[in-house]
Amino acid sequence: MPTYEYRCGHCGPFELQRAMGEAPQHHDCPGCHTPVRRAISAPHVNRFPEALAREITRAERSQDEPEVVTSLPPPTGRRASTGGSNVPPRPVPPPPRR
């Protein structure tokens, strides 16, 4: 639910949660009960941190238009895990002589 901001000249800003499009243009200040005009600002539809919102947007977009990988990712200096073992595989024995 979006949060709408009002700014009382006496008490400062306060916020009101209303359904989208149902916030009144004026609302009584909870402090001094003076009708206060709604501040012109974008409603805070979400309050996620910007990085999190960006990742969620990217994840949702990947459902319809996944990002195409055109090159290898940069090397990180670590090899991909092969199962947790550092023991190299045994060499294949030579074929038996005849």
Ligand SMILES: [Zn+2]
């Ligand atoms: Zn007030």
